[in-house]
Amino acid sequence: MTEITKLPVSIERFVLHWGEMGGFWGVNRSVAQIHAFLMTADRPVTAENVAVALEMARSNVSTSLKELQSWNLIRRVPIRGDRRDHFEAETDVWEVASRIAAGRKAKEIDPALETLRVCVAEAETDPTVHPVALKRLKEMLEFTETLDRWYGQITTVARPKLMALLKLGARIAALIPGGK
Structure with a gap:
């Protein structure tokens, strides 16, 4: 098997950028970089290949691979005649987005x-909680419950319809009464 030694400039740029984006999302930079690297790999890659290609410590790669597996974003793939673990990423962007969202x-x-x-229930029975604070807690709960319901509903929408909704963007708001 040919070992990976140098990344093409465009792939390196993507890996570095994905690592930066990971930081914004609360994901370790190394984890995000390894994910990007595996998403662009044309074949399953060993942890050693990842460490060499991304110039990372083998222990960091190992820990990051375990985290990516826990998110179900990568999987271990057996290669005939090679006892080492090889890894490949889920490459369907919809599936990646779905798993990350879940x-x-x-x-x-x-x-x-x-x-x-719990906070709303406690605040409702606590006379020391100011009504304004209770109101804001209830609003935050209502908003979060709405997001949770929306997530549950949107995960049942077929991909073609979901793509159509995404492409419609703000134009879909025109169909809803009461707004501009």
């Missing part, structure tokens, strides 16, 4: 909902 919902939205529900 992971973020589970790690962020679900715990926020649980906490807000």
Whole structure:
């Protein structure tokens, strides 16, 4: 198997940028860079290949690969005649987006909902909580519950329809009464 030694400029630019974007999303830069690298690889790659190509410590690569597997964004692939682990990324962008959204919902939205529900329940029975604070907690809960319901609904929409909705953008708002 040919070892990867030098990345094409466009791939390196993408890997570096994806790593930067990961930082904005709360994902470790190395994890995001490895994900980008595997998404653009034309074949399954060993952890050693990743470490060499991205000039990363093998331990960092190993930890990052485990995290990517936990998000179900990459998978281990057996290669006949090679005992090393090889990895490939999910390359369907819709599937990647879906898995990331599901992971973020589970790690962020679900715990926020649980906490807000408890806070509202406690605040409603606590006479020391100012009505303004209670109102704002309830508004945040309502907003978060709406996001949660929207996520549940949007995950059932077929991809072609979802793509059509995305392409419509703000024009879809014209169909909703009461707004510009």
